[in-house]
Structures are given as structure tokens and as C-alpha cells.
Amino acid sequence: xxxxxxxxxxxxxxxxxxxxxxxxxxxxxxxxxxxxxxxxxxxxxxxxxxxxxxxxxxxxxxxxxxxxxxxxxxxxxxxxxxxxxxxxxxxxxxxxxxxxxxxxxxxxxxxxxxxxxxxxxxxxxxxxxxxxxxxxxxxxxxxxxxxxxxxxxxxxxxxxxxxxxxxxxxxxxxxxxxxxxxxxxxxxxxxxxxxxxxxxxxxxxxxxxxxxxxxxxxxxxxxxxxxxxxxxxxxxxxxxxxxxxxxxxxxxxxxxxxxxxxxxxxxxxxxxxxxxxxxxxxxxxxxxxxxxxxxxxxxxxxxxxxxxxxxxxxxxxxxxxxxxxxxxxxxxxxxxxxxxxxxxxxxxxxxxxxxxxxxxxxxxxxxxxxxxxxxxxxxxxxxxxxxxxxxxxxxxxxxxxxxxxxxxxxxxxxxxxxxxxxxxxxxxxxxxxxxxxxxxxxxxxxxxxxxxxxxxxxxxxxxxxxxxxxxxxxxxxxxxxxxxxxxxxxxxxxxxxxxxx
Numbered sequence: 001x002x003x004x005x006x007x008x009x010x011x012x013x014x015x016x017x018x019x020x021x022x023x024x025x026x027x028x029x030x031x032x033x034x035x036x037x038x039x040x041x042x043x044x045x046x047x048x049x050x051x052x053x054x055x056x057x058x059x060x061x062x063x064x065x066x067x068x069x070x071x072x073x074x075x076x077x078x079x080x081x082x083x084x085x086x087x088x089x090x091x092x093x094x095x096x097x098x099x100x101x102x103x104x105x106x107x108x109x110x111x112x113x114x115x116x117x118x119x120x121x122x123x124x125x126x127x128x129x130x131x132x133x134x135x136x137x138x139x140x141x142x143x144x145x146x147x148x149x150x151x152x153x154x155x156x157x158x159x160x161x162x163x164x165x166x167x168x169x170x171x172x173x174x175x176x177x178x179x180x181x182x183x184x185x186x187x188x189x190x191x192x193x194x195x196x197x198x199x200x201x202x203x204x205x206x207x208x209x210x211x212x213x214x215x216x217x218x219x220x221x222x223x224x225x226x227x228x229x230x231x232x233x234x235x236x237x238x239x240x241x242x243x244x245x246x247x248x249x250x251x252x253x254x255x256x257x258x259x260x261x262x263x264x265x266x267x268x269x270x271x272x273x274x275x276x277x278x279x280x281x282x283x284x285x286x287x288x289x290x291x292x293x294x295x296x297x298x299x300x301x302x303x304x305x306x307x308x309x310x311x312x313x314x315x316x317x318x319x320x321x322x323x324x325x326x327x328x329x330x331x332x333x334x335x336x337x338x339x340x341x342x343x344x345x346x347x348x349x350x351x352x353x354x355x356x357x358x359x360x361x362x363x364x365x366x367x368x369x370x371x372x373x374x375x376x377x378x379x380x381x382x383x384x385x386x387x388x389x390x391x392x393x394x395x396x397x398x399x400x401x402x403x404x405x406x407x408x409x410x411x412x413x414x415x416x417x418x419x420x421x422x423x424x425x426x427x428x429x430x431x432x433x434x435x436x437x438x439x440x441x442x443x444x445x446x447x448x449x450x451x452x453x454x455x456x457x458x459x460x461x462x463x464x465x466x467x468x469x470x471x472x473x474x475x476x477x478x479x480x481x482x483x484x485x486x487x488x489x490x491x492x493x494x495x496x497x498x499x500x501x
Contacts, residue, residue: 257295
């Protein structure tokens with residue numbers, strides 16, 4: 001399944017991403033100690049732990065981790081366990097990385113006439129078309145669209161992980177029928193739930209190209225999209241500091257400021273580029289400084305005691321007032337807080353069901369929409385808000401948008417009042433919110449239950465769709481006759497000017 005989608009704006013990705021340096025022995029040992037490769041946590045074998053001694057558990061974990069590290073990272077680790085050490089030594093001796101390289105002076109088929117001064121002189125060698133094609137595929141052209149998907153796959157379980165994020169290339173974002181392929185992917189140790197692209201230059205310089213990933217774990221990982229084959233993130237916000245097990249009981253110590261449950265929503269602040277907001281199943285909203293990897297502020301304004309089992313699902317920064325944050329929760333409320341006044345209780349709106357997603361209108365600072373688990377979408381005007389808890393401001397409009405939960409909503413950044421919605425009913429719909437809101441187009445993109453949708457930042461009429469089938473889909477909304485009739489005039493504005501001669 002694809003749980004989240006983020007577009008990378010043009011001009012931020014390196015044309016040729018660099019390869020990560022191989023991990024050192026110390027880094028591998030740190031990964032093993034951190035439990036990154038541990039598959040036993042929450043697995044089927046947990047039921048058998050009670051029948052095993054601590055020594056047996058430790059030996060078994062050491063063996064599992066050593067084999068996993070050797071397999072995933074290609075390094076030999078001395079564990080003190082003969083079986084693990086013999087396997088890693090055997091892998092080292094095989095030297096599979098240099099399998100095709102022969103010893104000096106060795107002759108193929110007993111003939112010395114097969115050696116030439118250069119490959120160009122060798123009639124048995126091709127012109128290197130395959131190498132050049134592979135090199136071309138790895139090159140990100142200025143006109144390419146870059147999309148990052150958070151995806152879960154069953155077949156990555158052998159790598160001791162249950163998720164990955166995938167970097168896709170769409171060669172011409174204005175034409176969804178153009179070539180689209182996977183550029184590279186990164187395996188991560190937990191089920192990914194949400195992403196946020198950010199250009200905070202945490203490694204120096206004027207800009208960066210990073211993706212923040214929230215998952216079933218309490219940590220938020222920040223990965224550099226310009227580096228391939230990384231085994232660890234560039235930064236980690238929160239997470240587990242230490243795990244201890246005494247008998248049947250487990251104790252967990254978290255890092256300072258960390259969430260203590262799954263991270264369900266992320267929002268990057270484009271004005272204050274080092275700031276990231278997160279929403280969690282621990283009922284909290286946190287504001288992070290990515291550059292220092294610290295939590296600056298923790299908000300616990302979702303506190304409905306009538307609903308004990310709820311989580312905060314979504315967060316969004318206002319486009320015009322970047323200190324203003326919106327959050328939506330399963331406690332059936334949406335809350336607006338101003339980061340400059342954290343002690344203020346904020347403004348609250350009640351809704352009829354669990355909040356799935358929230359979005360600010362990019363064309364006005366006063367409006368936002370919220371999508372709900374019951375298939376409804378409501379719009380609100382913050383000018384009608386009141387700090388009086390007894391006041392219940394009514395929505396500007398309410399739509400029975402879908403037959404099932406509306407998991408994703410997104411405004412079009414170019415066309416005012418154009419909203420897209422995606423639902424568990426497998427449909428994606430477009431809405432005109434001007435005057436009397438109405439549905440103007442609907443599409444079944446064959447993505448399964450829709451979990452994430454996102455308009456391209458550079459080609460606003462291209463909508464990326466991800467869902468339960470795990471395949472990224474594209475919808476050129478101008479291919480719909482009604483959309484083209486209403487908004488075709490905007491198409492010319494979205495195209496870059498021709499290069500000057």
C-alpha cells in the first residue's frame with residue numbers, strides 16, 4: 001500500500017544523487033544494538049520467549065541480528081557465535097562484489113588474444129548502450145517530476161523492515177502518459193504512515209532535499225533524497241532511547257521530547273524552514289527544530305475525556321500566517337493554535353466524526369477544510385471562530401463527498417476553489433467550492449482504497465494518487481471535459497516560459 005505522497009519541487013534534487021559511503025564496522029554494530037534489524041519485536045516468536053532462558057534469548061537475538069546485518073549490509077560481524085561468524089566469513093571469502101573480476105594474468109578460455117588496449121578496440125564488446133541507458137535513468141533532468149511515496153510491501157520482511165519510501169521519476173509531469181519509473185528506494189524499519197518534504201539545509205548550504213517520514217514508531221526520520229543506499233537517516237526526531245526486559249515486563253525509555261506512539265501526520269513550515277509539526281497517536285502535537293533535532297513545543301489541546309481512545313491525525317500550517325497551526329483529531333475536533341501564544345487555549349471546532357485530514361486554502365488565509373471518517377467534508381471560516389468553549393461555530397459548507405472515509409484532501413495551488421478528495425471507496429473527486437460547492441469530476445484511478453493524493457507543485461493539473469494496491473497512479477485532470485472547460489484558461493499560466501534565444 002501507499003500511505004503518503006510528496007512531490008519534490010523542480011530545482012531541488014541533484015541531477016545525479018550520490019552513493020552513500022559503506023557503513024563502518026562501528027556503524028553496523030550501532031545499528032545492531034539499536035534493534036533496527038530486530039524482527040522479534042511483536043513477531044510470532046514472542047509467544048515462545050517465555051519458555052526460553054535469558055541466555056538462550058540473547059544468543060538467538062545475537063545470531064538473528066548478525067545474520068540480518070550481514071545480509072542487509074554486506075559486512076562481516078564478529079558475534080562470538082560460531083554459526084554466525086562462519087557464515088559471515090564465508091560471505092567475505094566469496095567476495096561477491098568482485099565476482100566478475102579475474103586474478104591478474106588469468107586467461108579466459110586459454111587465449112591471450114582476447115585482451116585489447118581499450119574497450120573500443122574489442123569487437124566482442126558492445127558500445128555500452130546498456131550502461132549509458134542506466135546512467136541516463138539515474139540522471140534527474142530539470143524537467144522531470146520527482147515524487148516520493150511511503151509504501152509498505154510484504155516482500156521487504158526479509159530485510160528486517162516493514163516499509164520503504166520510493167523515489168519515482170515522471171519524465172514529463174504535464175503528460176501523465178509519459179515514462180514513469182522508480183529511481184531508487186530506501187528501506188526503513190517501520191510501517192510508514194506520513195511524509196513531508198522539506199528543504200531545510202541541515203547539512204549546510206542554502207537549501208536541502210529531504211523527506212521526513214512518520215511511522216508506527218515514535219521517531220520521525222529525516223532522509224536525504226540526494227543520497228542513495230543510505231542505511232541510516234540524516235536526522236532523527238525523538239524515538240526510543242533504551243529498552244529493557246525483566247521477565248514478562250518491558251520498559252521503554254524515550255528520548256527527550258519524543259512522541260510515545262505512532263506518528264500519523266507531518267507538516268513542514270515553508271516560512272520557518274527548520275520547523276516541522278507532528279501529530280501522533282499519543283494525543284499530542286509537537287513542534288520540532290529539525291536543525292537541532294529537538295522538540296521546541298508540545299501541545300496537548302486535544303483532551304476530550306469522553307473519548308479515551310483517540311489520536312491526533314493531521315496537522316497543517318497556514319500559508320499566510322506561518323505561526324498558525326491547525327490540527328485534527330479522532331476526538332471529533334479541529335483546533336487552531338498560534339505558536340506565538342502557546343499558553344492560549346486556541347480556537348476549536350467540533351465535527352461529527354473522526355478527523356482524517358485538514359487543509360488550509362492556499363488562496364485565502366481565512367478558510368480551511370476538514371475531511372471525516374463518515375465520508376463528509378466540511379469547510380470553515382476562522383473569522384467566525386470564538387474562544388468561548390460553549391460557542392459552536394457552524395461550517396461554511398458540508399458535503400457528503402464519499403460513501404466511505406475521506407482519507408485525503410488537497411487544494412489546487414493554481415486554481416482558486418478547486419479541491420480534490422480521495423476516499424476508501426476507491427474514488428477521487430474534484431470539487432468547485434465557489435458559491436455553491438459541487439462535484440465537477442470523479443475518477444476511479446485503480447489504486448484501491450485511496451489513502452493519499454497530491455497535486456504537482458510544478459504542473460498543477462497533474463494529481464498523484466496512492467492507495468491500497470501499492471501502485472502510484474497519475475490523473476491529468478484536464479483530460480476531463482468539464483474540468484477543461486472550466487479551468488483550461490489556467491493551463492497556459494502553469495507552463496514555464498520558453499527559453500530565451
